Amino acid sequence: MNQPLHFVPSDEFRQRAQAVVENPALQKSFRGAMDFLQNKRLAQFPDDVALQRLRDLGEAIRQYSLSKLPDLLETLEAKLTANGIQVHWAETPEDANRIFIEIAQAQGARAVIKGKSMVSEEVELNHALQAAGIEALESDMGEYIVQLADEKPSHIIMPAIHKTKVEIAELFAERIPGVDYTDSVDELIQIGRKVLRDKFATADIGVSGVNLMVAETGTLCLVENEGNGRMSTTVPRIHVAITGIEKVVEKLTHVPPLLSLLTRSATGQAITTYVNMISSPRKPGELDGPDEVHLILLDNGRTQAYADPQLRSTLQCIRCGACMNHCPVYTRIGGHAYGTTYPGPIGKIISPHLLGLDSTYALATASTLCGACAEVCPVRIPIPDLLIRLRTEAYKNPATAGEAVRGAGSAYSSVAMALWHGWAATYRYPTLYRLFTWCASRLRFLTPRKQGGWTRNHVAMQPAKRRFRDRLNRP
Amino acid sequence: MKKYGVDNVMANASNQKPQDVYFFCTCLVDLFVPEAGLDAVALLEREGVRVHFPEDQTCCGQPAYTSGQPEEALAVARQQLDLFPEPWPIVLPSGSCAGMMRHHYPTMFKGTADAAKAEAVAGRVWELSEFLVRSLNFNRPDCGQSCSVALHTSCSARRETGALSATRSLIQGLEGVSLKVQEHESECCGFGGMFSVRHPEISGGIVRDKVASIAACETDALITGDCGCMLNITGHAAKIGRPLNGKHLATFLLERTGGKTAAEGKL
Numbered sequence: 001m002n003q004p005l006h007f008v009p010s011d012e013f014r015q016r017a018q019a020v021v022e023n024p025a026l027q028k029s030f031r032g033a034m035d036f037l038q039n040k041r042l043a044q045f046p047d048d049v050a051l052q053r054l055r056d057l058g059e060a061i062r063q064y065s066l067s068k069l070p071d072l073l074e075t076l077e078a079k080l081t082a083n084g085i086q087v088h089w090a091e092t093p094e095d096a097n098r099i100f101i102e103i104a105q106a107q108g109a110r111a112v113i114k115g116k117s118m119v120s121e122e123v124e125l126n127h128a129l130q131a132a133g134i135e136a137l138e139s140d141m142g143e144y145i146v147q148l149a150d151e152k153p154s155h156i157i158m159p160a161i162h163k164t165k166v167e168i169a170e171l172f173a174e175r176i177p178g179v180d181y182t183d184s185v186d187e188l189i190q191i192g193r194k195v196l197r198d199k200f201a202t203a204d205i206g207v208s209g210v211n212l213m214v215a216e217t218g219t220l221c222l223v224e225n226e227g228n229g230r231m232s233t234t235v236p237r238i239h240v241a242i243t244g245i246e247k248v249v250e251k252l253t254h255v256p257p258l259l260s261l262l263t264r265s266a267t268g269q270a271i272t273t274y275v276n277m278i279s280s281p282r283k284p285g286e287l288d289g290p291d292e293v294h295l296i297l298l299d300n301g302r303t304q305a306y307a308d309p310q311l312r313s314t315l316q317c318i319r320c321g322a323c324m325n326h327c328p329v330y331t332r333i334g335g336h337a338y339g340t341t342y343p344g345p346i347g348k349i350i351s352p353h354l355l356g357l358d359s360t361y362a363l364a365t366a367s368t369l370c371g372a373c374a375e376v377c378p379v380r381i382p383i384p385d386l387l388i389r390l391r392t393e394a395y396k397n398p399a400t401a402g403e404a405v406r407g408a409g410s411a412y413s414s415v416a417m418a419l420w421h422g423w424a425a426t427y428r429y430p431t432l433y434r435l436f437t438w439c440a441s442r443l444r445f446l447t448p449r450k451q452g453g454w455t456r457n458h459v460a461m462q463p464a465k466r467r468f469r470d471r472l473n474r475p
Numbered sequence: 476m477k478k479y480g481v482d483n484v485m486a487n488a489s490n491q492k493p494q495d496v497y498f499f500c501t502c503l504v505d506l507f508v509p510e511a512g513l514d515a516v517a518l519l520e521r522e523g524v525r526v527h528f529p530e531d532q533t534c535c536g537q538p539a540y541t542s543g544q545p546e547e548a549l550a551v552a553r554q555q556l557d558l559f560p561e562p563w564p565i566v567l568p569s570g571s572c573a574g575m576m577r578h579h580y581p582t583m584f585k586g587t588a589d590a591a592k593a594e595a596v597a598g599r600v601w602e603l604s605e606f607l608v609r610s611l612n613f614n615r616p617d618c619g620q621s622c623s624v625a626l627h628t629s630c631s632a633r634r635e636t637g638a639l640s641a642t643r644s645l646i647q648g649l650e651g652v653s654l655k656v657q658e659h660e661s662e663c664c665g666f667g668g669m670f671s672v673r674h675p676e677i678s679g680g681i682v683r684d685k686v687a688s689i690a691a692c693e694t695d696a697l698i699t700g701d702c703g704c705m706l707n708i709t710g711h712a713a714k715i716g717r718p719l720n721g722k723h724l725a726t727f728l729l730e731r732t733g734g735k736t737a738a739e740g741k742l
């Protein structure tokens with residue numbers, strides 16, 4: 001290759017990725033699952049023109065919302081408070097956990113039942129609760145499986161997608177007392193349900209995520225298929241919702257197009273089985289609902305993305321997971337290899353804000369920039385452009401890297417820079433370029449047989465005997 | 476901002492057949508696959524177009540741009556901007572480099588003194604197959620024996636140019652050629668330029684599957700309009716001892732329609 005070979009990405013990431021790529025069973029199951037999800041999504045969008053219009057609308061709503069983010073958050077807080085929902089602001093994961101534990105302790109809560117929430121994964125709430133002596137049980141079937149296995153979700157919509165039916169069957173038999181091995185999916189679901197139903201009755205606090213928040217009305221929207229979300233938010237005495245600050249929209253009318261895009265892009269459903277619109281605790285005379293509703297709003301680096309005009313589009317995300325379902329890299333390495341809460345393309349662009357670019361830049365480099373993600377993203381986030389931007393930030397000279405992204409300049413290496421300078425110096429001067437390529441073709445027998453990462457998968461590249469320009473007959 | 480997922484058919488198709496075009500051969504073709512470039516030139520000339528090759532061209536700058544080195548990319552890209560003084564179309568035998576010049580030049584040069592020039596160049600850039608179909612109405616009878624081919628369209632060609640439909644229609648216009656569609660045809664081949672060197676584990680997994688799906692079609696050749704993808708796919712196939720007969724679209728078209736190709740078998 002006539003380009004500098006200089007980069008060694010984070011070894012751990014590469015090793016994890018390799019282990020999955022070389023595991024035929026995992027390869028087959030990821031491929032099958034991704035194909036299934038891709039087809040389901042496609043079936044929901046038979047008319048491409050209509051889809052593109054809806055995506056335009058989704059993008060516009062999200063961009064509009066972000067353009068007014070500070071105002072919308074203020075309105076949201078005022079409305080929610082007026083509705084009787086208590087709002088808490090958390091700058092860091094530690095803040096979020098502390099706030100949660102304070103709420104729990106004030107109520108003497110001992111057991112928590114959780115609906116699906118990626119933000120609670122992001123702050124590692126379960127860990128914090130465990131440390132505080134509070135029991136937390138996941139009630140989403142996928143999350144429950146992952147929790148039982150002592151793992152983390154490998155997909156933002158389908159947390160246990162890396163597990164086969166047999167693995168789940170074995171897990172249930174091993175970890176749930178009194179359960180015999182069965183690999184009937186129906187029976188497995190019934191077993192899980194039974195365990196969870198009992199817990200719903202006794203938990204003091206129900207936790208949930210939020211898909212969208214409506215500023216004008218002070219409403220929290222939550223979509224789900226299992227009913228566990230509704231149970232978590234209505235049965236226990238206290239409901240604590242936790243989400244990122246970017247999830248706000250202005251009006252109720254902004255919700256339907258986004259939900260329509262979300263559920264169709266995520267699971268290929270026109271709408272989920274349950275759509276919860278939560279606007280207050282139980283009012284006098286109402287039959288059900290919690291006595292208290294809290295909302296924890298997490299920043300955790302989101303304001304950094306917000307502050308940059310290009311990176312802000314990262315926050316348009318509605319967490320549908322379509323980008324990972326269509327990603328050739330995710331399909332090969334699965335969610336765990338990324339090592340971050342959010343895997344796949346969205347993980348690559350959001351994680352640097354949450355965790356710093358220093359620990360996550362290897363992810364930004366692990367993309368072919370094929371654009372499959374951006375092609376399906378319902379809110380048109382230009383993911384490949386953002387990846388290029390993050391690479392740029394990572395390779396900057398730390399002395400002049402600026403403060404747009406925490407950890408910028410962390411991948412800088414003077415050797416690599418010198419190679420790029422050399423490359424640019426050669427390719428920007430036609431005479432030098434001609435000399436270099438002439439030598440490369442005349443001395444082709446000197447081309448190294450080993451060409452770094454390339455010859456691991458390929459036969460070595462060798463320049464042609466005579467270049468195009470030598471063979472082009474021109475008077 | 477560019478919109479992914481829409482049909483990026485060029486708006487600059489004109490009714491008048493151009494007499495002159497610039498040819499940007501790309502650095503990969505210049506040094507590694509000259510036959511593809513020569514056959515592309517032969518195709519264009521046979522249609523009665525005068526092909527101009529600005530000698531001072533080097534590289535579109537993409538390797539540095541996608542590697543997060545915008546300054547180096549800009550320095551190299553700037554060198555290309557002055558090569559096309561006449562208002563002729565600029566044709567490239569690569570969807571990837573065409574996508575770079577058409578979509579990324581305007582963004583890269585935004586706010587610099589060369590912004591207007593970059594915009595003007597970007598607006599004249601064509602990927603070869605797209606130019607053959609939309610501008611030259613390429614329509615030559617097939618004179619080869621019947622054969623079957625698989626087609627791989629690069630991701631940039633697919634998403635940043637109108638090459639996807641153009642390449643298909645060119646192949647479908649060849650009577651003796653049957654086009655077989657491999658599984659997961661639209662998926663990336665795993666090349667991604669420097670990605671294939673930096674992340675050989677992942678890249679290798681993707682190209683492994685691509686080679687398997689193409690090989691399963693048992694076609695006589697694999698056609699692609701991008702030499703990067705071709706070197707990736709055939710380079711891997713050769714490495715695992717299941718060689719594939721990879722051909723650039725230009726070579727294949729020329730050979731099927733009775734032209735004399737530059738390759739004499741070697742690709």
Ligand code: SF4
Binds near residue numbers: 323345373381
């Ligand atoms: S980036 Fe787009 S496709 Fe990916 S999860 Fe977010 S909204 Fe969905």
